[in-house]
Amino acid sequence: MSAVLQLDGVAIRFGGVQAIAGVSFAVEKGDFVGLIGPNGAGKTTLIRIIAGLLRPDAGRVRLSGVDVTGDATAARVRRGLALTHQIVRPFREMTVLDNVVLGAGYRYTSNPFRALLHLDRRREKERAAQILAQVGLGGTEGKLAGSLPLGQMKRLEVARALAVDPEVILLDEPLAGLNHTEASKQVETIAEVHARGITVVLVEHNLEEVMRICRRLIVLNNGQVIGDGEPRAVMADPAVHDAYVGAGMVGHAEA
Amino acid sequence: MSAYEISIISIIGINVILAVSLNMISGFCGQISLGHGAFFGAGAYAAALTMVGCGSVPLAIVAALITGSILGVIVGFASLRVRTDFLAVTTIGVNFLFVGFVRKQAWLGGEMGISGIPATGLGAAGNMTMILLFAAATIALSLYISRSWMGFAFRAVGQDEGAAATLGINSGAYKLAAFGIGTALAGLAGGLYAFFTQFITADAFDFIFSVMLMAMVVIGGIGSTWGVVVAAAGLTLLPEAIRFVNDYRLLVFGGLLVLVIRLAPGGLAAMFQNVFLRTRKP
Ligand SMILES: Nc1ncnc2c1ncn2[C@@H]1O[C@H](COP(=O)(O)OP(=O)(O)OP(=O)(O)O)[C@@H](O)[C@H]1O
Numbered sequence: 228m229s230a231v232l233q234l235d236g237v238a239i240r241f242g243g244v245q246a247i248a249g250v251s252f253a254v255e256k257g258d259f260v261g262l263i264g265p266n267g268a269g270k271t272t273l274i275r276i277i278a279g280l281l282r283p284d285a286g287r288v289r290l291s292g293v294d295v296t297g298d299a300t301a302a303r304v305r306r307g308l309a310l311t312h313q314i315v316r317p318f319r320e321m322t323v324l325d326n327v328v329l330g331a332g333y334r335y336t337s338n339p340f341r342a343l344l345h346l347d348r349r350r351e352k353e354r355a356a357q358i359l360a361q362v363g364l365g366g367t368e369g370k371l372a373g374s375l376p377l378g379q380m381k382r383l384e385v386a387r388a389l390a391v392d393p394e395v396i397l398l399d400e401p402l403a404g405l406n407h408t409e410a411s412k413q414v415e416t417i418a419e420v421h422a423r424g425i426t427v428v429l430v431e432h433n434l435e436e437v438m439r440i441c442r443r444l445i446v447l448n449n450g451q452v453i454g455d456g457e458p459r460a461v462m463a464d465p466a467v468h469d470a471y472v473g474a475g476m477v478g479h480a481e482a
Numbered sequence: 483m484s485a486y487e488i489s490i491i492s493i494i495g496i497n498v499i500l501a502v503s504l505n506m507i508s509g510f511c512g513q514i515s516l517g518h519g520a521f522f523g524a525g526a527y528a529a530a531l532t533m534v535g536c537g538s539v540p541l542a543i544v545a546a547l548i549t550g551s552i553l554g555v556i557v558g559f560a561s562l563r564v565r566t567d568f569l570a571v572t573t574i575g576v577n578f579l580f581v582g583f584v585r586k587q588a589w590l591g592g593e594m595g596i597s598g599i600p601a602t603g604l605g606a607a608g609n610m611t612m613i614l615l616f617a618a619a620t621i622a623l624s625l626y627i628s629r630s631w632m633g634f635a636f637r638a639v640g641q642d643e644g645a646a647a648t649l650g651i652n653s654g655a656y657k658l659a660a661f662g663i664g665t666a667l668a669g670l671a672g673g674l675y676a677f678f679t680q681f682i683t684a685d686a687f688d689f690i691f692s693v694m695l696m697a698m699v700v701i702g703g704i705g706s707t708w709g710v711v712v713a714a715a716g717l718t719l720l721p722e723a724i725r726f727v728n729d730y731r732l733l734v735f736g737g738l739l740v741l742v743i744r745l746a747p748g749g750l751a752a753m754f755q756n757v758f759l760r761t762r763k764p
């Protein structure tokens with residue numbers, strides 16, 4: 228099987244809300260998937276289920292064919308998954324460099340005993356500095372992560388995700404809150420990440436950017452997949468169009 | 483050296499082990515424990531029973547280490563289930579439970595404690611040397627952990643478990659490790675204390691003592707090994723030097739704790755660093 232990520236009948240309910248109602252799809256290695264849908268469609272919930280931050284009521288999640296439904300987030304990361312949070316969460320009291328070094332040392336931190344036996348960080352520091360330069364954060368290495376402006380924190384999230392050498396990267400609204408220049412820089416970075424062979428799943432409201440960079444679109448509405456395929460074909464589908472108009476999303480996307 | 487000096491230095495050594503080990507749990511890994519006295523006590527009782535039973539010092543030390551860390555890992559499991567602020571309450575509960583339990587146990591000497599613990603045979607000066615060697619080893623271990631990838635991961639877990647998980651760090655395993663190591667060392671300190679006094683009662687390990695240990699960590703500077711060592715030594719000497727402090731121990735330590743948290747959250751370590759950096763700058 229060449230699917231790096233596969234969902235089978237995933238469902239979760241919060242009280243009275245069926246947030247995800249039986250979602251199945253497979254993402255092939257090297258693909259660039261846009262996960263879109265109106266507000267409250269269940270995109271973040273689905274990302275959180277894939278990442279292991281939420282347990283689904285039903286269904287399975289597989290990474291490169293391995294069932295990880297019962298695994299915690301850290302274990303999934305070690306199977307090649309990386310994610311950025313919709314709301315940024317750097318280690319505020321660490322330097323920007325250390326935030327990335329910690330990710331780059333994931334081989335040492337697999338368990339506390341192993342971590343105790345290793346001191347040297349030189350290689351991880353070099354690697355982290357490279358990644359920071361790549362996402363456009365060169366020169367900020369020594370700053371406290373908590374002191375960065377939002378645009379840079381969003382890039383730090385991407386840098387940390389790259390540090391764990393992922394096969395699949397889940398990006399939850401990496402452009403939200405960024406101004407036009409920052410956003411286009413961030414898009415460039417994401418395109419470079421994909422060019423390096425990393426599979427990307429991107430949740431984003433900015434449809435213009437999504438149409439530009441994604442190779443496949445999956446549209447969620449009320450916790451169900453209502454469209455899946457080539458971006459232009461999907462957007463031309465009346466069912467998709469109705470869902471967006473119904474939720475007033477066309478205006479949002481064009482804003 | 484007078485007998486008094488030897489006893490003061492021994493107590494400083496024991497308190498350094500306790501404060502530095504608490505700093506591993508609360509400073510490095512961010513898990514607030516206000517029940518460190520319980521693990522100290524568990525080690526003391528384990529060592530006392532071993533000494534009464536067979537008189538072997540090495541066995542008593544091993545028993546103290548293991549008993550402290552078993553109890554610590556059990557409490558550590560609680561830290562996997564509860565939020566950090568609630569963990570503080572849980573550990574206070576553990577401390578009260580420990581003291582309450584020990585007082586009612588005939589085999590632990592009940593209210594009277596265990597007296598007539600056989601001597602180590604090293605003499606007072608020999609005991610002091612042993613305590614200082616263990617204190618030095620504890621400091622060395624703490625400095626090593628802080629520099630290792632374990633210390634790095636501890637800091638991440640202490641700051642944000644969710645973010646740590648996205649970097650592949652299993653927070654639960656690290657919290658258990660912090661509790662396991664920190665409480666083993668508290669148990670060790672308990673064993674050394676039993677050798678030193680040859681007489682223990684539950685009251686020596688009560689919640690107030692745990693608060694004093696936390697005061698040493700906070701005043702020294704949360705996470706700073708040397709700051710905590712200095713504070714442990716200073717706060718052990720203070721009641722000896724000033725009569726008033728001895729009479730109002732809880733008031734003075736509690737007051738210092740609040741003052742440091744309000745005015746200098748980084749403790750002595752941060753103050754020292756500020757002064758040092760300022761004098762270095764032109
Ligand atoms: N923890 C929760 N408890 C209860 N309901 C929740 C929870 N998380 C999400 N929901 C509900 O599940 C549905 C899907 O929410 P989700 O955040 O996944 O949407 P989204 O597609 O990411 O939306 P947005 O575009 O606004 O980020 C919404 O109705 C939301 O109110």
Ligand SMILES: [Mg+2]
Nearest residue numbers: 270271272313
């Ligand atoms: Mg969302």
